[in-house]
Amino acid sequence: xxxxxxxxxxxxxxxxxxxxxxxxxxxxxxxxxxxxxxxxxxxxxxxxxxxxxxxxxxxxxxxxxxxxxxxxxxxxxxxxxxxxxxxxxxxxxxxxxxxxxxxxxxxxxxxxxxxxxxxxxxxxxxxxxxxxxxxxxxxxxxxxxxxxxxxxxx
Amino acid sequence: xxxxxxxxxxxxxxxxxxxxxxxxxxxxxxxxxxxxxxxxxxxxxxxxxxxxxxxxxxxxxxxxxxxxxxxxxxxxxxxxxxxxxxxxxxxxxxxxxxxxxxxxxxxxxxxxxxxxxxxxxxxxxxxxxxxxxxxxxxxxxxxxxxxxxxxxxx
DNA sequence: TATTGTTATACTCTATAACTATA
DNA sequence: TATAGTTATAGAGTATAACAATA
Numbered sequence: 001x002x003x004x005x006x007x008x009x010x011x012x013x014x015x016x017x018x019x020x021x022x023x024x025x026x027x028x029x030x031x032x033x034x035x036x037x038x039x040x041x042x043x044x045x046x047x048x049x050x051x052x053x054x055x056x057x058x059x060x061x062x063x064x065x066x067x068x069x070x071x072x073x074x075x076x077x078x079x080x081x082x083x084x085x086x087x088x089x090x091x092x093x094x095x096x097x098x099x100x101x102x103x104x105x106x107x108x109x110x111x112x113x114x115x116x117x118x119x120x121x122x123x124x125x126x127x128x129x130x131x132x133x134x135x136x137x138x139x140x141x142x143x144x145x146x147x148x149x150x151x152x153x154x
Numbered sequence: 155x156x157x158x159x160x161x162x163x164x165x166x167x168x169x170x171x172x173x174x175x176x177x178x179x180x181x182x183x184x185x186x187x188x189x190x191x192x193x194x195x196x197x198x199x200x201x202x203x204x205x206x207x208x209x210x211x212x213x214x215x216x217x218x219x220x221x222x223x224x225x226x227x228x229x230x231x232x233x234x235x236x237x238x239x240x241x242x243x244x245x246x247x248x249x250x251x252x253x254x255x256x257x258x259x260x261x262x263x264x265x266x267x268x269x270x271x272x273x274x275x276x277x278x279x280x281x282x283x284x285x286x287x288x289x290x291x292x293x294x295x296x297x298x299x300x301x302x303x304x305x306x307x308x
Numbered sequence: 309t310a311t312t313g314t315t316a317t318a319c320t321c322t323a324t325a326a327c328t329a330t331a
Numbered sequence: 332t333a334t335a336g337t338t339a340t341a342g343a344g345t346a347t348a349a350c351a352a353t354a
Contacts, residue, residue, distance in 0.1 A: 005265050007280045008272070012179060012264035013200075014287035016193050018172045020214030021294045023345080025166060034320060039170050046167075052336060060174030062323055067337055069321090089330045089335040110166035111159050117293050118162070125286065126161045132283040133168035139271050140175045177322080188343060206313060216346055221314055223344090243312040243353045 024117075028109045032076065033102065036069045038110075041078060041095060041103040048148035049094040051084065057143045078102050178271075182263045186230065187256065190223045192264075195232060195249060195257040202302030203248040205238060211297045232256050 026035040043058050044050070050058075056066040070093060073079040078099030084090035095103070118126065180189040197212050198204070204212075210220040224247060227233040232253030238244035249257070272280065 004277065005269065007277065007284060008265040008268040009261050010284050011268055011280060011287075012261070013196055014284055014291065015172055015176055015179070016189075016196070017214075017291040017295075018169055018287065019176065019344095021290060022169055022173065023214060024294055025169070035170075036321065042167055042170070053334090056336095060171075060177060061321085063336065064324080064338080065322055071337085084335095087331075087335080091336075107163050107166070111162040114162040114165055115159065118290075121289075121293070123158065123161065125289075126165060128282065129286040129290070130161060130164050130168055132279065132286065133165075133172065135275075135279075136175060136272075136283070137168065137171040139275070140178055141171075173321095190344065207311090210313095215344085217313065218315080218347080219345055225314085238312095241312080241354075245313075 025110050025113055028113050029106065030109075033106065034072070037073050037076075037078065038103075038106045040069055040073050041099055041106065044079065044093060044095045045100070045103055046147055047145055049082075049092050050145065051090045051092060053090070054143075054145050055093060057141070058145055060141050073099070179264050179267055182267050183260065184263075187260065188226070191227050191230075191232065192257075192260045194223055194227050195253055195260065198233065198247060198249045199254070199257055200301055201299055203236075203246050204299065205244045205246055207244070208297075208299050209247060211295070212299060214295050227253070 022035070029035060029038060039059065040055070043055060047054070047058070052063060052066055052070065055070070056063040059066060070079060070081070074081055077096055080094055080096050082092045082094070084092050176189070183189060183192060193213065194209070197209060201208070201212065206217060206220055206224065209224070210217040213220060224233060224235070228235060231250055234248055234250050236246045236248070238246050
C-alpha cells in the first residue's frame with residue numbers, strides 16, 4: 001500500500017532532524033576541514049576519477065558551489081585537477097595520497113562518533129537504515145555515475 | 155550483534171546525502187519562509203508552549219541562533235513571545251493562528267514533494283524509515299521535553 | 309555567582325548571474 | 332550556439348564571545 005500523507009509529513013520532520021546529527025558529526029572534524037570537504041573526498045574515493053559536472057550531480061548542488069569546494073580542497077592538497085583528454089572544457093578530479101590519508105582520518109572520526117552514540121544499535125538496524133537512506137537518495141537524485149569498482153567497464 | 159565500523163562509515167555517507175534531500179524540500183518553500191522557520195513552527199506545534207532554552211535543545215543549535223530565528227518568525231507574526239510567570243529571565247513561545255496556517259501550508263508543500271518523489275514507496279518502508287530516524291534523533295539528542303497533548307489533532 | 313536570552317561578529321554553505329574557454 | 336567551469340555577489344545558517352537582566 002502507498003504511504004499516506006501523515007507519514008510523509010512525519011518524514012519531513014524526521015529529515016530535518018538529521019541536520020542536528022550532521023552538525024554533531026561536523027563538530028568532531030579537524031579545524032582545517034569543513035564538512036563540505038569531507039563529502040567531496042568521500043565521493044571521490046567512491047567514484048574514482050570524475051568530472052566537475054559529475055561531482056556536482058552527486059552532491060546535488062550548483063556547480064559554482066562545487067567549484068569553490070574543489071578549489072578549497074585543491075589548495076590543501078587533497079585533490080588534483082587534471083585536464084580531460086576527451087574535452088578541453090572539462091577537468092578530471094581525483095584524490096591525492098594526502099587526500100586519501102585525510103579521508104581515512106575523517107572516516108575514523110565520524111565512525112567513532114556514530115559508534116559512541118549508537119553503541120546499543122543492533123547491526124541489522126544500522127543496515128536497514130543504510131538501505132532506506134540509500135533508496136531515499138536514489139529517489140531524489142537518480143544519477144547514473146559509475147563507482148570506482150565498476151568504472152573499468154565504462 | 156553490534157554494528158561494525160564499515161556500516162557506521164556507510165551511515166556517515168548516507169546521512170550527508172540527506173542534506174541534498176532537505177535542500178530539495180527547501181526549494182519548494184514560499185520565498186518569505188526560510189527552512190529554519192519551518193523547523194521552528196513544526197516543533198512549536200508538536201510541543202506546544204515552550205521556552206527558548208527548550209526549543210534550543212530540540213533544534214540542537216546554539217541559543218543565539220534560536221534567538222535569531224525566533225525573532226524572524228515573530229516579526230512575521232507566526233510566533234508570540236510571552237513572559238514566563240515562573241522565571242523573569244525566560245520567555246514562552248507559542249504559535250499564533252497565522253503561524254498555524256503558515257505551518258499547514260509548509261507541511262502541504264513538503265508532503266507534496268515527498269509524495270511525488272517517493273510515489274512508489276510502500277507504506278511500510280516509509281514507516282520503517284520514520285521509526286529508524288526517530289531513534290537516530292533520540293540517540294543523538296535525548297532531550298526530555300513534553301509534547302503538547304493536543305498535537306494529535308488535525 | 310549562575311542562568312536566560314540577545315546582539316555583534318565571523319565563517320560556512322548555497323544560489324544566481326556574469327564571465328571565459330572550448331565544443 | 333551550447334556546454335564546462337570559474338568568479339562575484341548576496342542570503343541563510345551557525346558558533347563564539349560579550350553583554351543585560353534575573354535567579
